[in-house]
Amino acid sequence: MSSSIASRSIGILLPLVVSLIVSGVVLLVIGKNPLDVFSLIATESFGNARRIAATLSAATPLLFTAVATAVCFRSGVFNVGVEGAFLVGGLAAVFLGFTLPAAWGFALFPICFFAAALIGAIWLYVPGILLAKFEVDEVVSTLMLNFIAVAITGYLVNGPLLSPLSGNNVTPLIHEVAYLPRLMPPSTLHAGFLIGLVCVAAYGFWCRYTPAGFEGGLIGLNQRFSRAVGISVPRTIVGVMILSGVIAGIGGAAHGMGQMHRFSDGFSPGYGFTGMAVALLGRNHPIGIVLGAILFGALASAGTTIQLFSNIPLDLVNIIQGTVMIFAVVELGRISLRRKKGTANAG
Amino acid sequence: MFPAKDTPTSLSNNNQERVVFPRAPDFSHAREAIVLSTERSVALGAVDLHKSYGATKANRGISLSVMRGEIHAIVGENGAGKSTLMRMLQGVERPDSGHVVIADKPVVLNGPAEALALSIGMVHQEFMLAPDLTLLENLVLGEEPVTRQLGPLSRIDWAKALREGQGLAESIGAQIDWQRRTSSVPVHILQFVEIIRLLRRGCNVLILDEPTAVLAPPQVEELFDLLRNLRANGTTILFISHKIGEVMALADQVTVIRQGKTVFHSTIAETTGPEIASHIVRDAPPLETSPPPSRTVTGEPVLELDGLSARSLEKSQSLDNISLQVRAGEILGIAGVSGNGQGELAECIAGLRDTSAGNIILQGADITGETTLARRNRGLAYVSADRRHEGLTTAASIETNVIAGSHRAPPITRGGILSRKNLRQEASKRLAALKVVFGKVTDPADSLSGGNQQKLVFARESADNPKLMIASQPTRGVDLNGIAAIHGLLRDFRDQGGAVLLASEELDELIALSDRVVVIFEGRLVGEVTSPAGAMAQIGQMMVQGDAA
Numbered sequence: 021m022s023s024s025i026a027s028r029s030i031g032i033l034l035p036l037v038v039s040l041i042v043s044g045v046v047l048l049v050i051g052k053n054p055l056d057v058f059s060l061i062a063t064e065s066f067g068n069a070r071r072i073a074a075t076l077s078a079a080t081p082l083l084f085t086a087v088a089t090a091v092c093f094r095s096g097v098f099n100v101g102v103e104g105a106f107l108v109g110g111l112a113a114v115f116l117g118f119t120l121p122a123a124w125g126f127a128l129f130p131i132c133f134f135a136a137a138l139i140g141a142i143w144l145y146v147p148g149i150l151l152a153k154f155e156v157d158e159v160v161s162t163l164m165l166n167f168i169a170v171a172i173t174g175y176l177v178n179g180p181l182l183s184p185l186s187g188n189n190v191t192p193l194i195h196e197v198a199y200l201p202r203l204m205p206p207s208t209l210h211a212g213f214l215i216g217l218v219c220v221a222a223y224g225f226w227c228r229y230t231p232a233g234f235e236g237g238l239i240g241l242n243q244r245f246s247r248a249v250g251i252s253v254p255r256t257i258v259g260v261m262i263l264s265g266v267i268a269g270i271g272g273a274a275h276g277m278g279q280m281h282r283f284s285d286g287f288s289p290g291y292g293f294t295g296m297a298v299a300l301l302g303r304n305h306p307i308g309i310v311l312g313a314i315l316f317g318a319l320a321s322a323g324t325t326i327q328l329f330s331n332i333p334l335d336l337v338n339i340i341q342g343t344v345m346i347f348a349v350v351e352l353g354r355i356s357l358r359r360k361k362g363t364a365n366a367g
Numbered sequence: 368m369f370p371a372k373d374t375p376t377s378l379s380n381n382n383q384e385r386v387v388f389p390r391a392p393d394f395s396h397a398r399e400a401i402v403l404s405t406e407r408s409v410a411l412g413a414v415d416l417h418k419s420y421g422a423t424k425a426n427r428g429i430s431l432s433v434m435r436g437e438i439h440a441i442v443g444e445n446g447a448g449k450s451t452l453m454r455m456l457q458g459v460e461r462p463d464s465g466h467v468v469i470a471d472k473p474v475v476l477n478g479p480a481e482a483l484a485l486s487i488g489m490v491h492q493e494f495m496l497a498p499d500l501t502l503l504e505n506l507v508l509g510e511e512p513v514t515r516q517l518g519p520l521s522r523i524d525w526a527k528a529l530r531e532g533q534g535l536a537e538s539i540g541a542q543i544d545w546q547r548r549t550s551s552v553p554v555h556i557l558q559f560v561e562i563i564r565l566l567r568r569g570c571n572v573l574i575l576d577e578p579t580a581v582l583a584p585p586q587v588e589e590l591f592d593l594l595r596n597l598r599a600n601g602t603t604i605l606f607i608s609h610k611i612g613e614v615m616a617l618a619d620q621v622t623v624i625r626q627g628k629t630v631f632h633s634t635i636a637e638t639t640g641p642e643i644a645s646h647i648v649r650d651a652p653p654l655e656t657s658p659p660p661s662r663t664v665t666g667e668p669v670l671e672l673d674g675l676s677a678r679s680l681e682k683s684q685s686l687d688n689i690s691l692q693v694r695a696g697e698i699l700g701i702a703g704v705s706g707n708g709q710g711e712l713a714e715c716i717a718g719l720r721d722t723s724a725g726n727i728i729l730q731g732a733d734i735t736g737e738t739t740l741a742r743r744n745r746g747l748a749y750v751s752a753d754r755r756h757e758g759l760t761t762a763a764s765i766e767t768n769v770i771a772g773s774h775r776a777p778p779i780t781r782g783g784i785l786s787r788k789n790l791r792q793e794a795s796k797r798l799a800a801l802k803v804v805f806g807k808v809t810d811p812a813d814s815l816s817g818g819n820q821q822k823l824v825f826a827r828e829s830a831d832n833p834k835l836m837i838a839s840q841p842t843r844g845v846d847l848n849g850i851a852a853i854h855g856l857l858r859d860f861r862d863q864g865g866a867v868l869l870a871s872e873e874l875d876e877l878i879a880l881s882d883r884v885v886v887i888f889e890g891r892l893v894g895e896v897t898s899p900a901g902a903m904a905q906i907g908q909m910m911v912q913g914d915a916a
Contacts, residue, residue, distance in 0.1 A: 229785050231775045238771060242760040247719055248751055249772030249827075250740035 035301060035347030036315070043340045057332055061340075064325050065318035073207035074325075079317025080209075080278070081106070081288070083216030084271020085295025086313055087223045088264045090304040094227070095260045096240035097151070101162025102268045103292025104169030105143045109136035109269025110276040111173050114283040115181065117194030117276070128198040133273050140269020141262045143169070148261025152254030158261075166292070177283055189285035200278035212274030217310070219267055224306035226263075236260050268292070297345040316341065410435040410572045410603035411456060411487060412468035418451050419463055425451035426462070427627040433572070433620075438594060438604045440614040440635075442647055443624035444846035449607055452624065453574060456605075457489050458482040469572075488565030489574040492581075494557050498550040502560050505549055506532050510568060535563045540596045554705060555586040559593060572603040579613055583704040584874065584907040591617050611640045611647075623647055647847065666695030667730075669835050669866035670716070675725035677715050684708040686715065686890045688725070693835065698857065698867040700881030700899065702874060702906050708890040709870035710752050713839040716868070717749040718742045730834060743772060746834035750824055750841050752870070758824045759812045766794035766808040769827045776831075801826040801856070818849020825856050836860060839870045854880060874903055888913035 044054035065075045085102045092099035113132040120128060147165060150156035174189075183192040200211040226233040235256050239246045243253050275291070276283060294316055301315075302308025323337035411433040418426040426448045433439040443449050454460040456467055458476025466473040469485045476482050479489070496505045507528045513521035529545055536543045541559045549557065558578060565573060575594075579587045594604055594617060608614050614621055615635060623631035623646040631646040670693040679685035686708050693699045703709045714720035716727055718739035727735045734742050743749075751757035759768050770790055774780060778789045794808050803822045805815055812820060821841065828836065838857060842850045857880055861867055871877050877884055878899045886894045886909040894909045896902045 228787065230783065231780045231785050234767075234771075234774050234785055238760060238763065238767070241762050242756070244753075244757045245760045245771070247739060248717065248749060248757050250738070250743045251771075252738065252740065 035344050038347050039340050039343030042343045043336060046336065046339055052332065057330075057336070060326060060330060060332070061319070061322045061337070064322035064329070069204070070207055071321070073204045073209040074321040075314060075318045076213055077207060077209040077279070077317070078320040079313040080213045080216050081271055081275045081291040082295050082298050082313040082316055083213070083220055083309065084267055084274065085291045086298035086302065086309045087216075087219050087295075088268040088271065089292075089296045089299040090302070090309060091223065091226075091236070091264045091267065092260050093299055094240050094304040095236035095256065096243070097148075097257055097260055098159045099144065099147070099162050099261060099264055100159055100296065101144055101147060101165045101292075102264060102295055103288060103290065104162070104166040105140040105265045105268035106272040106275070106288055106292050107169045107173050108143050108272070109140040109265075110272025110280075110287055111176065111181075111191075111283045112136050112139045112269070113273030114191055114194055114276040114280075117198040118192045118282075120195075122195035122197055125197050128195065129200075129277075132198060132277060133270055136269040136273035136276075137266040138269070140265035140267070140272070142265070144261045144265030144268070145258065148258040151261075152257045173283065173287070174285055177285060181283070183282070191283045193282045194277060198277055199281060200274065208279055210274075210278030212278035215270070215274050216313075219270065220306045220309055223267075223309075227306075232256070232259060294345075301344065315344070319344075408435050408471050409433065409468055410437075410470065411574075411605060413452065413456065414465050414468060414473070416452065416455055416462045416465035416467070418455060418460060424627055426455070429465075429624060429627070429629050431622055431629065432468075433603055433605050435603050436598060436601050437619040438598055438606055438617055440606045440608055440618035440621045441624060442608055442611065442614055442621060442643060444647060444848075447624045447647075447846075448627040449624055450576075451627075453489065453576060453607065456482070456574065457487065483568060483570065486569055486571045487574065488568065488570030488572070490558065490561045490565065490576065490578060492576050492578075494554075494561050496549050496557055496560065498548075500549055501546050502543060502549055502552060502556075503528055503532055503545040505560060506545070506564050506567065531567055532563065535566050538596075538600060539563070539566075539593050541593055553586075554581050555590060558582075558590065562593070562597070566602070571601065572605065573597070574605045574607070576607050577609065578606070579608070579610065581705045581872070583910045584903075585911045586704070587613070611643050614643065615640050666697060666864065666866070668692045669695050669730055670868060671726075671728040672716070673726045673728065675712075675715060675722055675727060677711060677720060677722045680720075684711050684890045686711055686722075689887075689890075689892055690725075691885060691892065693866040693868050695834070695864045695866050696861055697883070698861050698869050698881045700877035700884040701868065701870040701887055702877050702884050702910055703870070703872075703887035704910050705872055707910075708887050710839060711890070712887065713749070713752070713837045713868070713870055716837055717747065719749075743831075746832070748828035748831075748833035748836040750821075750828055750836065750838040752839035752843065754817075754820055754824060754844070759820055761813040762811055764809045765798070765803075765805050765812050765815070765823065766791055768812045769794045769797050769803075769823055769830075772827065773831060797826040797830050798823065801829075802852070816846070816849070818845045818852065821845050821849060821853060822856075825853065829856070829860065833865065835866045835868070837868045837870075840872060841869070842871070842873065842876060850876075874906060877906075878903060886910055 040058065047054040047057055064071060066072055085106055088102045088105070089099065113136040116132045116135050117128060120131065124131070143165065144162070147156070147158050147161035150161055151158045177189050177191055181191045183190050185192065203209045203211060203213065227237065235246065235251045236259070238251060239253050239256050246256075247253055271291075272288075275287070280287060298309060298312035298316055302310075302312040319337055319341045323334050326332055326337060327334045409432045413429055413431040416426050416429045417424070429448065429452055431441070431452075441449055441452070451460065455462050458478045458481050461475070467476060468474070469487060474485065497508065500508065503525070507523070512524045512527040512531070514524045515521060532543065532545050536559070539562070541563070543556060543559060543563070562573060578590060582590060594606070598604060606614075606618060618635050620634050621632070621638065621643060622629055623643060625647065631643070672689050672691050675686060675689045677686040684707060689712060691699065701709045701712065711720060715722050718734075718737060722735060725735075726733050729742065729745050729747060732745065734745065755761055760771075770779065770793060773793070774785060774790070779786060779793055791808060798805060798808070801822045803815070803826055804819050812823065815823060836857075841853050841857070845853060854876070857867055857869065869877065869880060881899050884896045884899045884902070884906060885892050886896075886906055888909065891913075893913045896906055899906070
């Protein structure tokens, strides 16, 4: 047990350390003191309550997308379509948020979230059933669905749902009553962060204390074994895809109703993909996911302000983020190798 | 014969005490002279090898001298340290202390390539041949003869390759059709090709890791003839085996390894099978080798197959019109050479492979179209032939492995919530019932020995009072203690009224356990033996030829 915790912490820390070294070298080359820059990043992201709130706010969508990814990855299903489900879920929630009568008040919350979850579920059910029944490679189908999601939502916000009052590419604002409450005004940290934490906790519970979570973990390790002990692999695959869609959809709704209050062309700057990096970095473990989301949130929130206070380019923060992702993805290579062999490495 | 503690550590001492063996009768005089002149040298040896993996001491003092031109057998249980020794002899692992000896000189090997350069070659249990190439292509793969040295533009000289292959095959008395596709060739021919490939690369010391494990008795004879020819040609052979009968039939010398140490060494002429056995296992319960008294099974039929057929998928054997019956209180053995459909048959019954015709009837109910889960709920248990990939999830914990399949049933899951406490309790109960030896229930199943892994599989499969147990190669890779325990489990299950369908490539095992034996050949049942005791030859004949002629 202790060795697994140790290896897990190494798995989380190693990409971070390597990426710090890499960006340190880059900084030296452009003539900056790496330690100064790193301490600036740390202050900018965790220096005081306001900055911490900004970091957590940036981490919020990642909690959802990382959990949605982890649900599938731990079951050996390489769903890269969380981004698409996040988009369609967010648009569904926002659409209902400005279409339904404002007089419905708080009833809008459950309605919008339910609609987002439903459409997210349907969105990923399709590649799930294609994989389970026809062995259509899920990486290809979910990746393609992302493009479709971007195109559909892009068309809608530029056409039928375009706000008559605003400029380009945005829907009208949702009713104010449907805004998720802010936790620490004036920061944008909103109740979606708490919903995200609940999702992470529910995911942890699902893994350990539900038969479906038990089965998901088993098919991720060994499909032949799972089949032989009577687990339906196709049903489990479809199940985790639906679950992933539900969580991604809820994430989109929380982002729409808590942060953006409308849907726009740049609704998600790749939260689904950053979520994959977070899930990989956190080794699909709930605590790892929370830490990973906060790390990426910190880099994102520091990046936007750091440029204002020093002459360090934003690109540098992106370099750090990129190297963390690369080294987190090294793990992906190992998982997919394991899946091809049908089992963990034989001793 | 002398026990290990008396084994001289000095190699030269050892040489002087050696007994020279009579050679094969067809031995040419010229060859004999050459061999005799080098005979007293050690072709491959080990001096006091130690190797630890973490806290596990795999080898704790192994010494070995394989004389040039001899067949030397290494025997020992699984986990005795044979594989570790092989890995060090081959240069895959470096010993912690001690050293490997090649051609009388201590050497440090940095990999199998260096061993190969010193003429040491190994034939693994799993053959390293590309299935989609021809035998000839596999023979030269990696070291192709070329017409002209033109770098990447060189052309492979297939005529020369064929000449080389034919010449080598002839020299060891094997007949090989070099143009056949590897996947269509019987397994013992593949073994010959592996050997010839090593000879072509100049190996004069061959290490064979349990070469007979996949062969039928007549094929074993063919292999032994070939190995004797090799010896006559001056090749040294290190032969790893479980089977004392084979060692007695083939080897010149034998070394026994137990718990990582050499415990016995002798020439074959000076020892006996029972003596070797006594050194392999200490404190082992005697194997019940005498077959059970002929029993009349009168139980109700539990499993009936009626004209069952299945198509071939991905190189698997198709099944053709198989009909059989297994009664309560009966073990029905399925004999067959590996790859003749016994594994496919077991998978069809377990619901893991589609059938194309016929019916599977379990306790009167037609289960042909049912899912694996439904079949298991009706009382079917399945012990997979592929323990490491289907019988277990080696990376998952022991408790997960022993519970999987029952994880939705109360008391483990109630009201949709899986109770970790009840899961652990049930797991401990099951493991204790079958006396599985393990560290912690959260350790990976990989941490168990082969025998305990298989006991874990039985602990899971027998937990829900099954009516029918499909046991496919249940003792493959299991040590003698484990085999005795698993045989006991199967007998107990039978005696309590269970029906067992037992597929095994170990004829001894089938005969010792089965009330009846049917023989499968190329996907068809070709014969039935109602009193298996003493019918070994008859069964062996049917396994290879498909009829009892």
